[in-house]
Amino acid sequence: MAHADLDRLRTISGVKWTRYGPDVLPAWVADMDFDPASEIKDAMKALIDSGDLGYNPDVTDPLIPTWLDWNERNHGWRPPAEECFSLTGTLHGLEIALLHHTEPGDGVVVFSPIYQPFRKGIETNGRRVVDVQLAGPDWRMDPDQFEAALDPGTKAVILCQPHNPLGRVFSAEELKGLADVCERHDLLILNDEIWADVVHEPNQHLSIGKAAPEALHRTVTLAAASKTFNLAGMRCAVAHVGSSAVRPAFANFPAHQMGSPSTIGSLATITAFTQATEWLAEVKRQLLTNMDTIARRVADDMPGVEFHRPEATYLAWLDFSNTKIADDPFNHILTNAGVALDQGSKFGEQATSCARLNFATSDKILNMILDRVAGCLS
Ligand SMILES: Cc1ncc(COP(=O)(O)O)c(C=O)c1O
Structure with a gap:
């Protein structure tokens, strides 16, 4: 236990x-x-004990391929490695995409009640929250209600799959409905999948990459081991930037301004995905x-x-x-x-x-x- x-x-x-x-x-x-997990702690201790704390691509480079293997094995979906980036946190990636794709005053949809930093990230960057309420007891995403909330200044939607705080895993039908509306209104989908690996049987995580692959060209997916393996302070996450319009923001942003996960955070994440x-x-x-x-x-x-x-x-x-x-x-x-x-x-x-x-x-x-x-x- x-x-x-x-x-x-x-x-x-x-x-x-x-x-x-x-x-x-x-x-x-x-x-x-x-x-x-003891495997994670042991790997981190070994790195510290060896004093091997300098720049270390041998540790950090496997991060993306390891996440891709994990994602394919567990969620049946493997995006191309060259479209993926490493980050210090999922919110980090979400806000890079938000800032690149939207202008002050633009609307960004959230499905409420919702993880509060999304709203804060939108507002502190001068964008506008477009609130779509999920109604209990089943808290389904209704495409008609979503579409009715949009105005011409709405440019993006934050999808939290699985959803925090409601614990919903949206169905293929709901994700396809969302993707259709986003296609009609040319919306960027900021897809936070940080909870993908804490899904309770008999439910199964469903990524938009699997349920609605036609929407990937307008999607940025964020993932991490932090919630699943209790590593939030290690500051490490990954992004698949399917949107070719947003990808340059990740690819061309000056490396030191963009930041990157630490060696120890990368090692913890890789060990989590391979041994824990x-x-x-x-x-x-x-x-x-x-x-x-x-x-x-x-x-x-x-x-x-x-x-x-x-x-x-x-x-x-x-x-x-x-x-x-x-x-x-x-x-x-x-x-x-x-x-x-x-x-x-x-x-x-x-x-x-x-x-x-x-x-x-x-x-x-x-x-x-x-x-x-x-x-x-x-
Ligand atoms: C839905 C969601 N996204 C993002 C985060 C924060 O992630 P990070 O620390 O990687 O920015 C959390 C933390 O609880 C979360 O629940």
């Missing part, structure tokens, strides 16, 4: 366990509580158990709370609308129960009664979190 040790977690300096102080149980930012699959299988078993626990505890101990089992991610989207803390569940739970969830309103203005719970933790810590949340509702 995947292990998360409370004593160890209380000593680490990462933001998840330090932001809210020692009495709070954190279930917010998307880091896991599990110790990373058993670790991942064990973690995914734990996540399935944790979803059962949440479903049971919500049904038994949290009257009025709504939870829909996510198809992907380790994020549970909880709706507190029919409870006494509906006005601001995040702050009620933080103040009265000592649990830091992620605040619904960050994901969209219609989500103030919701909160996101990161359940990538042990049985013990998850039950402590759920005990505290349940106590706050009675």
Whole structure:
């Protein structure tokens, strides 16, 4: 069973366990509580012990081919290597593409509620958020609703597949519908697949590269090992830039201005994709158990709370609308129960009664979190 040790977690300096102080149980930012795979830690330790910390193309060059092998093996899709680039993070790639392809004032579609940095990236760069609400309980992407939201100044759409925070894996039909609308309106698709490898059986990740390959010429796909293998601080990601209009931004941008992942981040990512699959299988078993626990505890101990089992991610989207803390569940739970969830309103203005719970933790810590949340509702 995947292990998360409370004593160890209380000593680490990462933001998840330090932001809210020692009495709070954190279930917010998307880091896991599990110790990373020993294969990854051993590879990193060996590099450090050898003092081999200079420029090292032997370590960094295999990054793209290793990701392509992984993607082909797991997701049945292999784009050409010469269209791929390495980056320090998925948001890094997304914003390079956004800045290159759009002008200040242009509209960029997001499907809300949505991972908040997308909205921030659009707004801080002077672009305009075009908000399309996904409606529960099934949160399907409706092409007609999407198309109706567009105006002539809309130039791009951010697709988050699988979706954070809703945990949806969009179907082939939904992706094809999206691709058709993008074709009709000449929209760039910024396709964030950072969660592609945390999909729960019987669901399967479906890349737009597989479901709608005809849309690849207008797509930039971002991927990483960071969410899947608990490596977010290692700063390493990859991009497939299918759009030939956007590719020059990645290919010709001065290398030092563009930045690149570190040797150690690349090594961690490569080791994850080649050696840590058993670790991942064990973690995914734990996540399935944790979803059962949440479903049971919500049904038994949290009257009025709504939870829909996510198809992907380790994020549970909880709706507190029919409870006494509906006005601001995040702050009620933080103040009265000592649990830091992620605040619904960050994901969209219609989500103030919701909160996101990161359940990538042990049985013990998850039950402590759920005990505290349940106590706050009675
Ligand atoms: C959907 C999504 N995209 C991007 C990121 C951040 O990725 P990075 O650190 O590679 O920029 C996250 C982090 O949780 C995420 O959930």
